[in-house]
Amino acid sequence: MSTDTRAPLWQLDACALGAAYRTGALTPLAVLDAHLERLNMVQPLINAMACVDADGARHAATASTERWRQGRPLSALDGVPMTVKDNIQLAGLPCRWGSRLWQDHRPAVDESPVARLRAAGAVFLGKTAVPEFTLQGYTDSPLTGVTRNPWDAALTPGGSSGGAVAALAAGVGVLALGTDGGGSIRRPAGHTGLYGFKPGWNVVPREQGLPEVLPGLEVIGPMARHARDLPLAMAVIGGTVPGAWRAAEAASQPLRIAYWRHIAGSPVDADVLARCDAAAQQLCELGHTVEVTEAPADIQAFNQQAWPVISTTGLAHVLRDAPRAADELSPALAAMWACGEAWRATDLFEAQAVVRRLERALEKVFSAHDLVLTPCSAALPWPADESHPPVIDAQPVDGRGHAVFTAFVNATGLPAMALPAGRAGHLPVGVQLVAPAGGDALLLALGLQWEQSGGSANEWPLWP
Template identity: 35%
Template sequence: MTDYSSASDILAQLQDGSLTAAALMEHTLARIEAVNPDLNAIVGLRPAEELMEEARRADAMRAANVPLGPLHGLPMAIKDLANVKGIASTQGSPLMKDFVPTEDELFVSRLRAAGAILIGKTNTPEFGLGSHTFNPVYGATNNPFDPTRTCGGSSGGSAVALAAGMVALADGSDMMGSLRNPAGWNNVYGFRPTWGWVPSEPKGDVFLHPLATLGPMARSPEDIGLLLDVMSGPDPRQPLASGGAPVMPLPEIEKMRIGWLGDWGGAFPMEQGILELCEAAAKSFEDLGHTVEAVAPPFPAERIWEAWITLRSFAVAAGLRVFNDRREHLKDTAIWELERGLSMTAQEVQEASDARSDWQRAAARLFQDYDALILPTAQCWPFPVDIDYPREIAGVEMDTYHRWMQVVVPVSLLGLPCLGAPAGFSEAGLPMGIQIFGAQGQDQNILALGQQYHAATQWPQNAPPQG
């Protein structure tokens, strides 16, 4: 076993007895001690002796030949937006820094039931807002390929923990690219499943806000499929979260017709070098036997954007309104979302939903001609860690704190299955990624296509960060 062994290989070694959970935990803690101080990806780490004791109990269970879950003995750290029993769940906010849940969130309980050993948390932006992982509780998480740069977000801690070999599997969540952007900027994989495939925590409203989703991250699509099958499945308390069928084992795929959307006909400003790198990654599918074609913009980008920021603020305000009388403790972007969402009329929300419905119909027509589509995961390279967000890209001013991430919104607005995959590096050695996405319900085929790409490129294994 190495720092970059696949989760599948590690679990196979645990199962055949060539690796013990205690030895794996010892290795994991040593790796975290060696690299995490410079990166700050793992936060809220549980005491080492407590974790070693849990690992020894996992070994004893295996020796007793009792039924075991598919992740038995594997260390995992949970993104700090989710509740984990006994571990501070801060959401990166001073308002939550002392909150220690007494029970697990739904997907966390599924991971625990599958045998994962939950070692702590992975860092995230405050309330997950903004694709740059920093907060006033734990500070910033640095990019392992250049610690002066951002790692993205909001699943930035998860991506860095994977890229730096601290864990083999990680969870994340994605409203506006939070599984895909950090995957691209850290040379790993992040998968946004079809909305409803992985149910969220069954609390609050369960009808109005189909935007965000939970999902897996890993160093290969095959490992993503392994974790996705543990996280997924219906929940009777959530009528719109019907769950999906198991995706493993990933099938062999036939020749596909793939569309390259580029910069959406110039609608998405891009920093120099990104389009060329991502187009080369897209065209590499031709070497795998697929057809790749340039696709004209299938729908007005600005109409997608306006629908998105309306529905996003509507959803974010629903979650943050409990803090409305303490808004002075929120960061500016959270206040912006809260105020916009609380001020919206019903007709404004309806008009945004109308636009989303029109984009859904256009996308459905597009997927009659293409099996998968490809976009970059970001419009800029990882920016300096000490700024909050880019104010301009390629000379174009960004009019909101998240406009620079507009390239992820066509997928997010419809809840399409999308794999964030490595695409290579800039001349300065900074990673970038591509989004590989398909129609709703095509999760298995998108992962299978991604695994074929991974077998040919092996980016996380061929180009890990130094250290």
């Protein structure tokens, strides 16, 4: 991709910005101004930001501009505007978790991935909106209200990283930092035509964060409009081994890919499957082998038996010392809290046993295949103020019917990536690739190959 500084500055990716900063064709201050102008234009339409820190961003961009002038940038992300999800602590800014219970929380320190990005010179525009306690698959909270999809403002961008993807897809920030505890990066990225990367467990070290609401499942990862920006982000947040992410720069070898079109026969929108089938064909044209196979039954067992226990007991744990919770929670979260309080220790033990069986089943999958391909979501985006689609492919579904393809990845600590797979009508569709443990760089390499082969177009929402 060439560095075309004639394009609107908010459309340039991190690689292009670095090249332009290096030659002096652009400065971080000029780029920040373009992003703030874009933010002011789109925020009233999509409500993606939980708070904006224009002064802090300007201070950081000023320092970055001087470093580039002296030829001493801190990293490839020096001067690159980005956003941070509002369940990740950024010193001095509110971190409200979408909840009235946390509306006064203003941390004094950065969570460790944010600290690494700050030390690398990134410019933080502010915090992006989340649903309450980041536990729903759409983005609406008592504090920020409904967040909307820039491809169709009547529809949701998904959740819980809904504010992150809505801002990014609309041109606010070059990268977005989010969390993924059950698909919260990958499904929203798919709904908005973005790349979203869920690292493997402990690949991105975390300290100084909020309490764990999904213990052992949630990780921090980046979202981007271009695959080539993801290795730049992971080189900063993904551990401390020098050169650990250089493998992502190499073209991937021919791979054996298992393609799961359904989970135990669960419904998937026909338009979603059509785009995923086309993606499978494109992967074949890139030299990979794609085989349609059945997903292990243990995935459905996890979705039905283990996820409800793990997700709600985590919430109950977070709220155990919150006497005002009953008055401050929305009805949906109050119901989840009640469920979490009702489970027994033996129920949690059984859920953990389901996870162990799932791990063994996936070991068998990856003994025969290098990657797994699935849709990111079983459904296209639905109305922005509704928590989930009640019907998929003419079949009634529960609140997790759209999310059947993602949470098993979190339960087993595997890396996964959302790739943009074109559009169904005017709405983006994403596909998910899952790798075995340690396959993070392999996924990033395949993302680069996908982008370079024309797997996604540099398209933008049609407004404003």
